[in-house]
Amino acid sequence: MNEGPFLKIAGLIAFIGVSLITVPIIYIFIKLSSHNIVVTIKDQTVWHSIFTSIWSALWATFIGCIIGVPFAYLLSRAQFKGKAIVESVVNLPVAIPHVAVGIALLSLFNQRTIVGRFFSFFHITFTDTIYGIVLAMLFVSVSFIISSSLVGFNNIEPELEMVSRSLGASANYTFWHITFPLALPAIIRGAVLAFARSISEVGALLILAYYPKTAPILMYERFEEYGLNAARPVTALVILFSVIIFFTLLHFTKRYVKG
Amino acid sequence: MFIKIAHLSIDLKDFQLRDVNLDIEKGDYVVIIGPTGSGKSVILETIAGFYTPETGKIILEGQDITYFPPEKRNMSIVYQDYMLFPHMTIYENIAYGLKKTFDKGCIEKEVKHIARLLKIEHLLHRFPGTLSGGEAQRTAIARALVVKPRLLLMDEPFSALDVKTKKELRQLVKTALKEYQTTTVHVTHDLDDVWHLATKVVIMRHGKVLQVGPPEHIFANPTDNFVADFMGANTFKGKIIGEENGLSLLKLAEGIKLYSKDQGPIGQEAIVAIRPEHILISPKSSFSHVSNVFCGRIINTKVQGHLVWLTLDIEGLYLKALLTPNAYELMGLNERGRVFVTIKSSHVKIISSSRKDKGEFFRRQENR
Numbered sequence: 001m002n003e004g005p006f007l008k009i010a011g012l013i014a015f016i017g018v019s020l021i022t023v024p025i026i027y028i029f030i031k032l033s034s035h036n037i038v039v040t041i042k043d044q045t046v047w048h049s050i051f052t053s054i055w056s057a058l059w060a061t062f063i064g065c066i067i068g069v070p071f072a073y074l075l076s077r078a079q080f081k082g083k084a085i086v087e088s089v090v091n092l093p094v095a096i097p098h099v100a101v102g103i104a105l106l107s108l109f110n111q112r113t114i115v116g117r118f119f120s121f122f123h124i125t126f127t128d129t130i131y132g133i134v135l136a137m138l139f140v141s142v143s144f145i146i147s148s149s150l151v152g153f154n155n156i157e158p159e160l161e162m163v164s165r166s167l168g169a170s171a172n173y174t175f176w177h178i179t180f181p182l183a184l185p186a187i188i189r190g191a192v193l194a195f196a197r198s199i200s201e202v203g204a205l206l207i208l209a210y211y212p213k214t215a216p217i218l219m220y221e222r223f224e225e226y227g228l229n230a231a232r233p234v235t236a237l238v239i240l241f242s243v244i245i246f247f248t249l250l251h252f253t254k255r256y257v258k259g
Numbered sequence: 260m261f262i263k264i265a266h267l268s269i270d271l272k273d274f275q276l277r278d279v280n281l282d283i284e285k286g287d288y289v290v291i292i293g294p295t296g297s298g299k300s301v302i303l304e305t306i307a308g309f310y311t312p313e314t315g316k317i318i319l320e321g322q323d324i325t326y327f328p329p330e331k332r333n334m335s336i337v338y339q340d341y342m343l344f345p346h347m348t349i350y351e352n353i354a355y356g357l358k359k360t361f362d363k364g365c366i367e368k369e370v371k372h373i374a375r376l377l378k379i380e381h382l383l384h385r386f387p388g389t390l391s392g393g394e395a396q397r398t399a400i401a402r403a404l405v406v407k408p409r410l411l412l413m414d415e416p417f418s419a420l421d422v423k424t425k426k427e428l429r430q431l432v433k434t435a436l437k438e439y440q441t442t443t444v445h446v447t448h449d450l451d452d453v454w455h456l457a458t459k460v461v462i463m464r465h466g467k468v469l470q471v472g473p474p475e476h477i478f479a480n481p482t483d484n485f486v487a488d489f490m491g492a493n494t495f496k497g498k499i500i501g502e503e504n505g506l507s508l509l510k511l512a513e514g515i516k517l518y519s520k521d522q523g524p525i526g527q528e529a530i531v532a533i534r535p536e537h538i539l540i541s542p543k544s545s546f547s548h549v550s551n552v553f554c555g556r557i558i559n560t561k562v563q564g565h566l567v568w569l570t571l572d573i574e575g576l577y578l579k580a581l582l583t584p585n586a587y588e589l590m591g592l593n594e595r596g597r598v599f600v601t602i603k604s605s606h607v608k609i610i611s612s613s614r615k616d617k618g619e620f621f622r623r624q625e626n627r
Contacts, residue, residue, distance in 0.1 A: 159342045162309050165329035166336045167356030167406055181346050 028236050040233035049218040049234075050241055056130055056214065057198035060137035061145075064194050068145035069187055073179075075146075076153035090146050093139055098203025101139055106208050109135065132209030137198035144197060145190040152186025153179070185253065192249045199242060215241075260318075261285040261442060262410065267305065267315035274301045275466035279315070283410075283459070288436070289444045290453050290474075293463035294489070299446045302463070303412045306444065307336050319409065332410075335403035339415040341395040343387035349374075349398050350383040356406035373401045376435050393424035400432060404439050411436070413445040417452065429455050450490070454532070454608050462486050475530050492532040492608075493578050499523045499609070506550060506604050513576040518550035519607035529609045537606035538580040540569070542590050544599040551602040557594050560587075571600060 040046055075087060093101065109126040110116050119125065126132035156179055164174040202216040210217060215238045223231035262283040269276045276298050283289055291299045304310055306317060308329035317325045324332055335356070343352050350370060357366045374380045377397045387395060396416060403411055416432075417425045433456065436443060445452060453460055453474050460477050462469045462485075470482050478492045497511040502525065506518040509531055523529055544552060555573035562568075567587045571578040578600070582592075592598060 157340075157342065159338050159340070160344065162304070162307070162329065163336060163338070163342045163402075164344075164355070165309075166307050166332070166334055166412075167402070168330050168333070168359055169355075170330055171328075178344060 025239060028232060028239065032233060032236055036229075036233040037236075040237060045213070045218065046215075046234055046237060049213045049215045050238060052130065052133070052212050053199055053214040053216070053238075054241075054245070056133040056137055057195050059134045060141055060198045061191050061195045063134070063138055064142040064145045065187065065191055068142050068190070068194075069149050072146050072149035073153055073175075075150055090143050093143050098140060098201065099207060102136060102204035102207025105132075105136060105139060105204065109208075126208060128209050128211040130209075130212060133205060133212070133214060136204035136208050137201050140201055140204060141194035141197040144193040145187070148190025148193065149183060149187045152183035152190075155186070156182050188253050192246075192253055195249065196242075196246060199245075261287070261320060262306075263316075263318040264302075264306070265316045265318070267302070267312050267317070269301065269305055269310055269312045271301060271310065274298050276301055276305065276312070277466045279466075279468050281461060281468060281471065283442060283444065285442055286440065287442055287459050288456050289459045289461060290457035291444065291446045291461040291463055292448060292450070292453060292490075294448065296465075297463040298466035299463050300414050301466075303336065303414050303444060303446050306410070307334050307412055308332050333406070333408055334410040334412055335406055335408040337396070337399050337403050337411070337413040337416045339418050341387070341392075341399045343390075343395055343398055343402075345387050347386075348383065349379065349385055349387065349390070352387065352398055353383075353402045353405055355402060369405055370401075373405045373435070376438065377401045377431055391424075392420050393428060396420065396428060397431065400435065404435055404441060407439060408441060411441045411443045413443065415447055416445065418447070418449065425451070432456070460490075462490065475532075478532055491579075492534045493538075495531045495576070497529055497531050499525050499527050499529055501525060507609065509607070509609070511576060513574065515553070515574060515576050517602070517607050518604040519609055520605045521607070521609035523609050532608045533578070533602055533606060535568070535579045535581040537602065538571075538578060539601040539603075540571075540580055540582060540590070540592070541599050541601070542592065542596075550604045551607065553600045553602075555598055555600050557592060557596050557598060560594055571598070573600060 071090075075083070075090075096104075106127065107113075108115055109119070109132070111120055111125060111127070116126070119131075124131050126135055160178055160182070161174050164178045165171065169177065200216065202214075202220060205214060205217055206220075213221070215234070219231050219234050219238065222234055260282055262281075264279060264281040264283075267276055267279040274296065279302060281289075281302075291302065293299050301310065305312055308324075308327055308331075312325065315325070316323055319332070343349075344355065347355070353370045353373065354366050357369060361369065370383070371380070374383055377400060379394060379397050379401060382390065382394055382398070387398070390398065396419075400413075400416070417428055420428065429452070445456065447453070457474045459471065460474045461471050462477065464485055470477055470486050472480075475494050477486065477490055478494045481489075481491045495511045495513070497509045497517070499507050500510045500516075501508040503518070506520060507522055509517045509519055509529065511517060511531065517531065519531070544554075553573045555571045555578070557569055558572045558577075559570035560567055562584065565583065567582045567584055569580045569582060569592075571580055580600070
């Protein structure tokens with residue numbers, strides 16, 4: 001087939017798109033000086049912030065799955081009044097500026113409100129704690145898990161479950177042996193996105209939980225206080241980590257998608 | 260009575276069942292036939308327990324199972340789109356229903372046995388995505404039969420397959436059902452499934468059962484216009500007396516010989532069915548290359564709606580045929596007039612006659 005110049009133009013545009021993503025990332029590494037790298041690697045604050053980011057993002061993703069997967073299953077299989085409203089509420093966090101998320105969460109979860117006092121009864125407070133970080137991450141990332149799992153459940157033909165039931169399997173057995181394994185690739189895809197989204201969160205954390213510092217907060221702080229040159233090595237290290245984690249998860253997901 | 264369905268009604272908006280009554284005997288092969296949207300799939304899924312009826316009862320061997328969950332009914336279902344579990348191998352698919360009740364060695368024995376019977380032994384290690392339609396459906400049937408269900412439910416099981424595969428699979432299913440002695444309810448819109456498999460036919464339309472009976476009885480005695488249009492066919496008793504050029508040669512009780520594309524063992528008694536619209540009529544003989552050409556006489560004409568029903572007499576054989584009023588006039592036909600009758604061998608259907616009840620049915624017909 002002869003597409004004329006169309007494919008060439010599309011190729012050019014795609015090249016610009018890919019460059020837009022890769023060039024700034026590569027440039028950061030080019031501009032690094034070896035002295036800066038050594039200083040950063042020896043800096044405990046940097047490692048601590050990266051650890052905080054990953055640890056909180058894992059927790060946010062884990063809690064997100066516990067809330068999001070059953071929620072998505074309900075949305076996929078049950079018919080109830082106001083279902084359409086619930087479905088659009090799920091996607092709301094994507095549309096709200098993240099600083100606004102931070103302000104909303106701080107308003108509700110500070111220790112002067114009933115909710116805040118309820119949690120402090122269990123020695124859980126949200127301002128400037130790791131709980132606050134997880135809460136903010138959960139808020140901005142859970143919709144990825146819900147929407148992706150929902151697609152996963154919706155793509156399973158109900159007849160498959162019916163066949164399983166007719167062969168003597170209970171509803172519970174059918175869920176764990178048919179429905180869940182078939183939706184798993186979609187659930188994992190949602191979890192990977194939620195994890196990535198959590199790691200990159202900064203807006204809500206600035207307001208709700210500046211401390212303990214996560215990696216993005218640390219980068220922001222270094223930039224604000226010491227300027228571009230000071231922020232760059234931390235940034236490079238965080239990017240390196242993010243890329244490694246992202247591709248590891250991607251590889252893991254691919255294996256599941258194939259099965 | 261093996262299964263009694265009494266006054267079953269359900270409303271699913273798009274599909275309905277309205278006061279459905281149906282009795283099924285042990286060993287029956289029930290074919291439910293009807294146009295799209297007649298509610299024939301809904302009745303299967305209600306029997307299987309996926310829907311709870313608004314009114315009515317389903318009694319299985321004296322036990323009221325109307326409100327039993329599907330897993331307590333011991334009925335398996337086969338769908339048109341196979342519905343194999345895509346994340347399991349063929350072996351695991353077939354073994355799925357056995358896991359709870361049998362140990363490993365027993366499962367392997369049962370799976371291998373049914374796989375051999377349905378000729379899918381060589382596929383056991385593969386995944387469903389790599390199978391052809393026929394292989395996938397054989398797997399689905401194996402998975403359904405291996406649990407020895409009290410009732411096998413099949414929803415258009417052959418509709419997605421090509422003609423040749425369909426034919427082979429019907430034969431395989433017949434063999435397998437015979438061995439497992441399974442009572443079956445099969446939903447279809449394909450009359451060929453009725454010809455080849457049914458011991459009992461249920462005709463449905465708009466969620467209602469219009470007529471129930473042995474196939475030859477329904478073909479010969481449709482109780483209402485819809486059934487007549489949908490199913491109405493000329494049926495005759497005959498015998499397969501030979502084979503010529505791949506066609507079966509039949510001799511009917513009236514002495515007339517007919518060629519049919521359908522096959523059957525020579526010497527076997529058979530019922531022959533020919534649909535009225537498949538009978539070609541012309542004032543002159545013009546289809547000399549076609550196998551079945553006869554000279555006959557019109558003994559009756561009846562105009563019904565946009566069609567003319569003719570009753571033809573071919574050397575003592577009475578045939579119903581259909582024409583449009585235009586064709587009738589153009590050919591200058593009239594009652595008592597002589598006509599040539601042509602029937603393609605592919606339109607002469609042999610209904611298998613290995614069942615006992617059919618012999619009795621003939622005798623009743625002859626006595627009348």
